[in-house]
Amino acid sequence: MSDAMTNGMTDGTTGVTTDGTTDRATDGKADVLVVGSGPTGLTLACDLARRGVAVRVIEQRTEPHRESRGKGLTQESIEALEPLGVCEHMRATGTAEVTLRKYFDGVPVRDTTVTGGLLIGQWQVEQVLRARLAELGVHVEHGVGLLGIEQDGAEVTARLSDGRFVRSRYLAGCDGGGSTSRHLLGIPFEGSTAEEEVMVLGDVTAPGLSRAVWHQWFTSDGGGVLLCPIPGTETFQLQASRELDERGEPLPPSLESFQRLFDRHARMPGVRLADATWLSSWRVNVRMAARIREGRAFLAGDAAHVHPIAGGLGMNTGIQDATALGRTLAAALGGTAGEDVLDAYGAERLPVASALLADTAQRMERVLAAVREPGVGTEAGLG
Known part of the structure; x- marks a missing residue:
């Protein structure tokens, strides 16, 4: 774990590390702070909230988008979403x-x-998940960016763009390919991007x-x-x-x-x-995070891996990441397993991501030919 994470707050604007002594307008606590309200973040938040976990979701966008983006759910993703109580609305x-x-x-x-x-459409998937999350008592906090992450052995403190600080037991970076969470955690995004x-x-x-x-x-x-x-x-x-x-x-x-x-x-x-x-x-962008856990912070979805679009697996893999991470965090928070259960998420999903990058690259070549x-x-x- 880097010194910036254990000893101070990483400044997401300048890269400077403060000594952590500045007065902080701490805005309460949560079990899990989810960064990003795309399909990955919303799936994770719904899964945690239905289990009784105190979850908060922040989103840099000031309002929900209406962009089609990823436009299909696989049968595996539909099955993963079934326990959330959203599939009837998705099918409709x-x-x-x-x-x-x-x-x-x-x-x-x-x-x-x-x-x-x-x-x-992806915006339609997000709309259904957002409505379900609201039924579970959680509302996305729009117009709120992540500027810094500090953590110790017990909690994570996130510095937000509006000057507040939020403390949580865990943080989940679900904020896309350009992930601020990944950058602040100092996790390399290894691979290649076509010019x-x-x-x-x-x-x-x-x-x-x-x-x-x-x-x-x-x-x-x-x-x-x-x-x-x-x-x-x-x-x-x-x-x-x-x-x-x-x-x-x-x-x-x-x-x-x-x-x-x-x-x-x-x-x-x-x-x-x-x-x-x-x-x-x-x-063409083929990259994967060197690791998807840094202490009490995790990455999921495009924040953890990006790959060719052939086969339409981007949104789907993020949803499946989210269900695996939700299961892991719920076990740790519920006291049914020790802290070592947190390593299970990376052990399960990193091999999937690695295989996905190779598979989708081959699919892309196959389609173009x-x-x-x-x-x-x-x-x-x-x-």
């Missing part, structure tokens, strides 16, 4: 069967129906385009654009190969760029994209 929101319509050079070639999971962006993504509407299928247009030049209907909305999630400028540099995602990519690959001049509410880009064949789409990354 999502779609259990989705048809992939594959086009090549603008011509429809093949439909493939995929079952066994649930098509559902070039591979894909642009966004949420758009496409009036006149059928919402009965997930449209996947690929072209003989190796490019493509995908539009997946998010259930219960008018929104499609767009994924597309990047657009380059005259110098060969990638253009930033925008509605105008999305339309040009759509026109090039889909070749449906009557469809005009609109209402771009999420704009993003993606590059397969879609050059007419009639093949993202299903090449499943199984």
Whole structure:
């Protein structure tokens, strides 16, 4: 454990360590402080709260987002969520069967129906989990960032962006790939990140385009654009190969760029994209935390590992991390096991993360090669 963690408070802005003698507006205690309110953090918080654990959740965002992001739950994740009492609402929101319509050079070639999971936007998953958490008496504290972590043998003290300090028995960093928790804990994020962006993504509407299928247009030049209907909305999630400028540099995602990519690959001049509410880009990022426990602090989800998107396993692996961590912390807090039970989480999940990185990299290569064949789409990354 680093000196900064045992002797003082790490300043998340300057990297300076204070001596810990400053007056602190301590804002109560909790058994577990969860940092981040994505699917991982919310799953963990719900699991702990239903077990009677005093849990708090802080979130840097000032309000919940409505971005589709990860858009599917596997059967394993649905089973993991079942004890939380949320699956009925998830099934009512999502779609259990989705048809992939594959086009090549603008011509429809093949439909493939995929079952066994649930098509559902990430914001919708979070909405259901947040509502369940509120039923359990816990509300996400939005607009609150994490600036420092200090811990000793008995508790963790977190310094928040509003000047408060929160003490807890344990802290769970569920704050994504750019995790502040991981940074403050001094845990290396080992692996590689590609220099070039591979894909642009966004949420758009496409009036006149059928919402009965997930449209996947690929072209003989190796490019493509995908539009997946998010259930219960008018929104499609767009994924597309990047657009380059005259110098060969990638253009930033925008509605105008999305339309040009759509026109090039889909070749449906009557469809005009609109209402771009999420704009993003993606590059291959294969990294894993060197460890997922530092004393009384833990990492889960993207804070612990990031990997290629093929197979749609990101949100799902985070949910499964959360259920394993919830089980571990509940055992330690309940007095049914000694402190050594805390090592069980890393022993269970680190091998899973390591295998996941290798598996999804292979899936990504398989998809990129397969879609050059007419009639093949993202299903090449499943199984």
